[in-house]
Every structure is written in structure tokens, then in C-alpha cells.
Amino acid sequence: MTTAPWTEATSRDLMNVGGRLANLVRGEGSHVWDDEGRRYLDFLGGIAVNSLGHAHPVFAEAVSRQAATLAHVSNYFATPPQLELAARLKRLAGTGESGRVFLANSGTEANETALKLARLHGGRTGRGAILCLEGAFHGRSTGALAITPKAAYQEPFAPLLPGVRTVARSIAALEEAFAAGDVAAIFIEPIQGEAGVVELPEGFLRRARELATENDALLILDEVQTGSGRTGEWFAFQREGIVPDAVTLAKAVAAGFPASALITFGAASDLFFPGTHNSTFGGNPLASAVANAVLAHIEDTDLLANVTARGAELRAGVEGMRLVAGTRGAGLLIGIELDRPVAAEIAQEALTRGLVVNAPAPDVIRIAPAYTIGDDEIAEFLSLFRDALAAVADARPSEVPA
Numbered sequence: 001m002t003t004a005p006w007t008e009a010t011s012r013d014l015m016n017v018g019g020r021l022a023n024l025v026r027g028e029g030s031h032v033w034d035d036e037g038r039r040y041l042d043f044l045g046g047i048a049v050n051s052l053g054h055a056h057p058v059f060a061e062a063v064s065r066q067a068a069t070l071a072h073v074s075n076y077f078a079t080p081p082q083l084e085l086a087a088r089l090k091r092l093a094g095t096g097e098s099g100r101v102f103l104a105n106s107g108t109e110a111n112e113t114a115l116k117l118a119r120l121h122g123g124r125t126g127r128g129a130i131l132c133l134e135g136a137f138h139g140r141s142t143g144a145l146a147i148t149p150k151a152a153y154q155e156p157f158a159p160l161l162p163g164v165r166t167v168a169r170s171i172a173a174l175e176e177a178f179a180a181g182d183v184a185a186i187f188i189e190p191i192q193g194e195a196g197v198v199e200l201p202e203g204f205l206r207r208a209r210e211l212a213t214e215n216d217a218l219l220i221l222d223e224v225q226t227g228s229g230r231t232g233e234w235f236a237f238q239r240e241g242i243v244p245d246a247v248t249l250a251k252a253v254a255a256g257f258p259a260s261a262l263i264t265f266g267a268a269s270d271l272f273f274p275g276t277h278n279s280t281f282g283g284n285p286l287a288s289a290v291a292n293a294v295l296a297h298i299e300d301t302d303l304l305a306n307v308t309a310r311g312a313e314l315r316a317g318v319e320g321m322r323l324v325a326g327t328r329g330a331g332l333l334i335g336i337e338l339d340r341p342v343a344a345e346i347a348q349e350a351l352t353r354g355l356v357v358n359a360p361a362p363d364v365i366r367i368a369p370a371y372t373i374g375d376d377e378i379a380e381f382l383s384l385f386r387d388a389l390a391a392v393a394d395a396r397p398s399e400v401p402a
């Protein structure tokens, strides 16, 4: 590969936190274009963010209309878009009257807010431990990092928040973790996106709900990746028939505009009080108006039905392809399991062919396309992905499947 000017600028000017794959200049629907005019089918969707694809008229119109009306006023003031968003999120989450919403700007911040909620609750009950799951990803701030038990992420920044325990993804381990009687809260992703679209054991969330209730602990769900309709329901917990004490949202909620939320249910709604938390940008009218427009569009056009249907088509479509061992996930958050650890090579081959996917684990390809995809995008994906798989399989003919 030749070195383009943008790669030099990247390594010279951007903080050295990771590589950039291409220099993208434009997007439309499920496609993006780079600075040399190359077109890519974007099935990563900005890491499960671009729920309406790129440059959707509803998104563009909401940004420009609200930017030309009122973009920012600080948290000293309420605004109509903010009030509308809070009411909408309460309705979609099914909190009833007693729910409350804190609006922020990123998934990390929403989880940081949830950690403070857990601390406030633990202060009341005298039980201070916070549980997270093996494989969890909750963000990179020092608080959210403390409940993201990955050595490579944590070690350079130790010591982190004390009182955190990591629980294996089994019901037995969950029961043992609560048996100590010291738990303030447990953080759970209903499907662990960053770990490789890892699903929890059957009944795990329901058991967590029971144990949290019995132990006066908060069940806090991180739906930053699974929420906002990604799984075909507004929230993944709605697939399990349980109700959490709190849930966080971000990624797809405003389809690419930075926005996030912590939604509380019942008594957890009364833990924060004035002076305990806030954000300058959080809940600004611009972000809130975009989230409202996006969520209303998803609702009005019944896009969640498309998420479910297209997810099933994609999973059926990749079954039986070379190197593919199976699929997991829900809706349009899909992990394609490989029979050997070649996910990084496949993602690279796909990119070369004009397809964006990623490799969250050595043997998993993740796709999280726009909710708006149709027959054409699916056909294009299946064709490009099949070619990328074949290229990797042909390059390593001697390798035996795991």
C-alpha cells in the first residue's frame, strides 16, 4: 500500500491511540466514499451508531432546523427538545410515571452517571460492591474502565475505582457473587458487543433481576450498543421480560449525533439530588432534537420490524459460507462466528473489496448495519463477504479448522 498524505497527517497530528483505515469524505445511505472516490458498503455503521445510515434526510433536517433555532443553553435551562426526549425515552423504556432521564453525550458518560447512581444507592444500603461481567465493555473513562475487566485496557491506569468484582458469565457465578451480601449494583450488557457479540446464558438476566431485588442491589443494564432498537426491540431487556433499575443508551440513539442517556425506574429515580451530577452539553437542544427526530422516524416507519427481518436474512445468508461456524446476536447486531481465528484478515480483505465490518474477537466478525437496509444492501454484503472469506480461505489452504 502506498502512503497517502492523510496517513502522514494522522500519525503526525492525531493522538496515538489507534490506526485509521481510510480517509472518508462522504456517506449516503449504507455507503461511504473515501478521498480517492472509492465506495464502501458500511456494515459496521460507525460501530452500531448510524441507525439511519449516512446523510439521512430526517437526520440532516433535524440538525439544521434545530441548529438554526437553538443549539445550546447550558443545564440551567430546560428546552422543548430535551423535555420531549425525556418523555419519549420513558415511554419507550416503559418506566411509567416514576421514571427519570439524565441526558449526556456518550456511552461512557451515561455509564459514569450510572456508577454514581450505584454509589448513591450503596451509600443508602451500606453495601458498596459493584459487580461487572467478564468480557464487559462499559467505556474508557477511569470509572467506566474499572468495570471493563480487560487487562490491556486497565493496567496502564491502575489503580482504578475500588470495590469492583468481576463475575463469570454463568448463573452459578452470579449467585456466588451476590452471596457475599455486599452488592450495591451489577452492570450487565444484555449482549456483549465489544467482547464479540457474546450472548448471556439462558435465564441469566432474569436471575440477575431476582438476585438484585433480593439483595437490595441495582440492576443496571448497559444498552449503549443493544438499545435504541438495535436488536429489533427498543431495548434488549424487553426481549427478556424483565425490568431493570436503570439502563444506559448512546450509540444509535441519535444516529450519529453525540447523545446518551441514563434512564431510571422506580426508586432508583430518586437517588440523585441537586448538586450530585450534571453536564454542560448533556441534553442540549441540538442533540435532543436529533434523537427525537431519529426515534420518531424509526417508530413512524416501523423500522424495528425491518431490523428483525433483515437480521434474520443476513444470518441465514452467511450460514454455510466458507469459514463460517455460526451466528449470534439479535436484530442487526450480529456476530459471525468463524471456525478459526482469522477475523482480522477477513475484515482487511473485506475493506480491500469495499466492505466495512470489524473483528471484535479473533474468531468473530461483527456487523451492525443501518436499520434501513433492504434487499440491495443485503445482496451486496453477501457477495462481498463471500469473496473476502474465500480470499482468506484460499490463502491458507493447509490450515485445519479449529
Ligand SMILES: *Cc1c(COP(=O)(O)O)cnc(C)c1O
Residues within 6 Å of the ligand: 105, 106, 107, 108, 109, 111, 137, 138, 139, 140, 189, 193, 194, 222, 223, 224, 225, 250, 251
Ligand atoms: C460503545 C460502548 C460504550 C462506550 O460508549 P462511548 O460512546 O464510546 O463512550 C459503553 N458500553 C457499551 C456496551 C458500548 O458498546
